[in-house]
Amino acid sequence: xxxxxxxxxxxxxxxxxxxxxxxxxxxxxxxxxxxxxxxxxxxxxxxxxxxxxxxxxxxxxxxxxxxxxxxxxxxxxxxxxxxxxxxxxxxxxxxxxxxxxxxxxxxxxxxxxxxxxxxxxxxxxxxxxxxxxxxxxxxxxxxxxxxxxxxxxxxxxxxxxxxxxxxxxxxxxxxxxxxxxxxxxxxxxxxxxxxxxxxxxxxxxxxxxxxxxxxxxxxxxxxxxxxxxxxxxxxxxxxxxxxxxxxxxxxxxxxxxxxxxxxxxxxxxxxxxxxxxxxxxxxxxxxxxxxxxxxxxxxxxxxxxxxxxxxxxxxxxxxxxxxxxxxxxxxxxxxxxxxxxxxxxxxxxxxxxxxxxxxxxxxxxxxxxxxxxxxxxxxxxxxxxxxxxxxxxxxxxxxxxxxxxxxxxxxxxxxxxxxxxxxxxxxxxxxxxxxxxxxxxxxxxxxxxxxxxxxxxxxxxxxxxxxxxxxxxxxxxxxxxxxxxxxxxxxxxxxxxxxxxxxxxxxxxxxxxxxxxxxxxxxxxxxxxxxxxxxxxxxxxxxxxxxxxxxxxxxxxxxxxxxxxxxxxxxxxxxxxxxxxxxxxxxxxxxxxxxxxxxxxxxxxxxxxxxxxxxxxxxxxxxxxxxxxxxxxxxxxxxxxxxxxxxxxxxxxxxxxxxxxxxxxxxxxxxxxxx
Ligand SMILES: Cc1ncc(C[n+]2csc(CCOP(=O)(O)OP(=O)(O)O)c2C)c(N)n1
Numbered sequence: 231x232x233x234x235x236x237x238x239x240x241x242x243x244x245x246x247x248x249x250x251x252x253x254x255x256x257x258x259x260x261x262x263x264x265x266x267x268x269x270x271x272x273x274x275x276x277x278x279x280x281x282x283x284x285x286x287x288x289x290x291x292x293x294x295x296x297x298x299x300x301x302x303x304x305x306x307x308x309x310x311x312x313x314x315x316x317x318x319x320x321x322x323x324x325x326x327x328x329x330x331x332x333x334x335x336x337x338x339x340x341x342x343x344x345x346x347x348x349x350x351x352x353x354x355x356x357x358x359x360x361x362x363x364x365x366x367x368x369x370x371x372x373x374x375x376x377x378x379x380x381x382x383x384x385x386x387x388x389x390x391x392x393x394x395x396x397x398x399x400x401x402x403x404x405x406x407x408x409x410x411x412x413x414x415x416x417x418x419x420x421x422x423x424x425x426x427x428x429x430x431x432x433x434x435x436x437x438x439x440x441x442x443x444x445x446x447x448x449x450x451x452x453x454x455x456x457x458x459x460x461x462x463x464x465x466x467x468x469x470x471x472x473x474x475x476x477x478x479x480x481x482x483x484x485x486x487x488x489x490x491x492x493x494x495x496x497x498x499x500x501x502x503x504x505x506x507x508x509x510x511x512x513x514x515x516x517x518x519x520x521x522x523x524x525x526x527x528x529x530x531x532x533x534x535x536x537x538x539x540x541x542x543x544x545x546x547x548x549x550x551x552x553x554x555x556x557x558x559x560x561x562x563x564x565x566x567x568x569x570x571x572x573x574x575x576x577x578x579x580x581x582x583x584x585x586x587x588x589x590x591x592x593x594x595x596x597x598x599x600x601x602x603x604x605x606x607x608x609x610x611x612x613x614x615x616x617x618x619x620x621x622x623x624x625x626x627x628x629x630x631x632x633x634x635x636x637x638x639x640x641x642x643x644x645x646x647x648x649x650x651x652x653x654x655x656x657x658x659x660x661x662x663x664x665x666x667x668x669x670x671x672x673x674x675x676x677x678x679x680x681x682x683x684x685x686x687x688x689x690x691x692x693x694x695x696x697x698x699x700x701x702x703x704x705x706x707x708x709x710x711x712x713x714x715x716x717x718x719x720x721x722x723x724x725x726x727x728x729x730x731x732x733x734x735x736x737x738x739x740x741x742x743x744x745x746x747x748x749x750x751x752x753x754x755x756x757x758x759x760x761x762x763x764x765x766x767x768x769x770x771x772x773x774x775x776x777x778x779x780x781x782x783x784x785x786x787x788x789x790x791x792x793x794x795x796x797x798x799x800x801x802x803x804x805x806x807x808x809x810x811x812x813x814x815x816x817x818x819x820x821x822x823x824x825x826x827x828x829x830x831x832x833x834x835x836x837x838x839x840x841x842x843x844x845x846x847x848x849x850x851x852x853x854x855x856x857x858x859x860x861x862x863x864x865x866x867x868x869x870x871x872x873x874x875x876x877x878x879x880x881x882x883x884x885x886x887x888x889x890x891x892x893x894x895x896x897x898x899x900x901x902x903x904x905x
Contacts, residue, residue: 348387356650392643444469589617716829809896
């Protein structure tokens with residue numbers, strides 16, 4: 231293909247990107263202008279997808295890491311026919327399909343939401359793992375590549391360490407990452423913050439690394455070709471690129487390689503917008519244009535892609551006819567079907583820790599759900615995801631026949647990888663660690679919530695009862711923090727996360743049931759380390775625990791109107807039961823309410839909420855988290871007994887007594903409240 235035309239198309243991307251930012255009066259033109267050459271070659275010569283069926287499961291994936299380079303992606307996808315010139319002109323405007331940072335929109339070719347640097351390329355690692363998982367089950371005909379684009383910021387983010395290590399360890403030769411190395415970042419040049427030899431770093435992790443001129447079409451093409459043939463390792467193409475390529479000042483002199491063009495319109499940054507557009511061959515009065523010859527080239531590419539995809543699909547149909555059972559399985563993997571598990575049949579011994587009852591459920595999942603992948607950040611025997619692992623094997627280079635990912639000690643990487651698997655599709659993704667380390671995962675959990683990905687978090691060791699490990703390991707404020715995502719709505723007007731802290735084994739089975747049924751948002755399960763006395767059952771504890779699907783329900787009730795309603799989540803519910811026994815001896819009528827999810831409870835009808843927590847009856851809440859965790863539910867005339875401080879290192883039983891998490895203290899607190 232003629233490089234004159236190719237370079238003209240890249241200039242077209244530069245023109246559109248710079249014009250979007252100029253018109254919006256905000257955004258990031260410089261990086262986009264430098265990265266345009268790679269994007270253009272990737273989309274015209276390498277990326278396989280079906281423009282007439284953007285959700286085709288076997289498409290190559292492209293994950294952008296630096297979301298601030300959205301103008302580059304939109305301009306690229308505009309050439310490919312997925313955005314109109316009007317869409318480009320409406321960049322960053324209310325209601326436009328071209329938001330400031332890309333928001334997942336597969337129909338238009340946006341595979342992931344990006345913005346927090348570092349996360350995008352880790353999602354690509356997750357997608358690449360998902361692809362290997364599928365190929366291991368259905369065959370090489372399903373193979374596709376996962377491309378990702380990273381910038382200096384993404385390489386500097388700590389999370390890239392986890393992704394680099396994992397992709398190297400797993401030998402993800404299907405992963406090809408382009409590093410837009412323009413040596414410029416937001417407030418400094420890279421040499422003011424690092425002397426790193428990035429090439430050596432990735433080589434040390436087992437990557438295939440090439441360094442090229444990232445603005446040279448032939449070099450990009452050659453590097454991508456070489457990457458296609460790599461059999462053992464993920465590939466990193468370090469493309470040395472020119473920030474603000476093509477930008478000039480009023481007098482026509484170069485305004486390339488300037489920090490200023492990173493994050494503001496060219497005109498504001500010190501360049502001349504008009505002269506730059508003209509320098510790139512555009513019309514500054516009418517810049518939102520695709521050159522006819524570029525349009526023609528992309529139209530041809532579109533046709534070729536549709537033809538190639540149709541041949542691949544023929545291959546798929548042939549395979550489906552020859553393998554009807556596997557074909558049905560493949561369809562079910564990608565259909566978001568809720569696995570048919572009989573949760574009532576899952577047996578738990580009496581008095582289990584909820585992490586242990588979770589392990590019982592996970593064992594059944596491992597046996598019955600073929601497309602569930604569970605991961606742990608090196609705590610599988612503590613967070614009890616080993617209940618799953620013991621029925622399968624962990625992924626390793628060349629062997630993706632199992633269903634477990636040993637993520638190593640890298641919680642944020644793990645959470646991002648799970649997002650990538652969920653985005654790829656075909657996989658039910660779950661991951662575990664200690665609840666206190668949810669802090670390390672929060673940025674990815676937030677992105678899962680924003681992208682509405684049904685990732686499941688298994689957060690164990692839910693309170694100070696981790697005991698001797700001390701305050702570093704004792705979550706206090708974490709529950710209040712994560713429940714804020716239950717209050718934050720996603721763009722589908724639903725709670726952006728479901729957070730469940732089950733009170734005993736039966737409720738843990740139910741919590742897992744709810745988690746699996748929730749295919750619209752992420753779900754967090756907050757589980758205990760210590761054994762919990764099972765809650766009293768009227769007839770069948772599991773059947774009664776099913777009421778957890780309303781977020782809160784009555785575990786035991788008084789005859790007639792209660793004097794007090796006791797409410798809690800998790801293991802504190804059983805402490806309330808002990809307290810209520812003492813109160814009953816004094817004739818105090820108690821209702822006990824388990825609230826595994828305040829968010830879910832508040833989504834119920836006002837009548838239901840009123841029937842469980844009626845106004846006019848005093849309420850006492852107990853939580854091992856901050857009091858604020860329950861304050862919204864007990865109301866102004868109620869009281870919450872919670873943890874007002876960091877925890878302490880001591881045996882769990884001692885802490886219960888010292889900190890007041892006993893039936894006796896429930897008795898005392900309630901007596902005081904009732905006056
Ligand atoms: C986690 C995170 N921290 C900070 C930022 C703010 N930020 C956006 S772009 C940027 C600089 C990135 O530089 P580089 O990746 O080299 O992009 P370029 O200058 O080439 O456009 C920063 C600090 C962010 N988006 N994400």
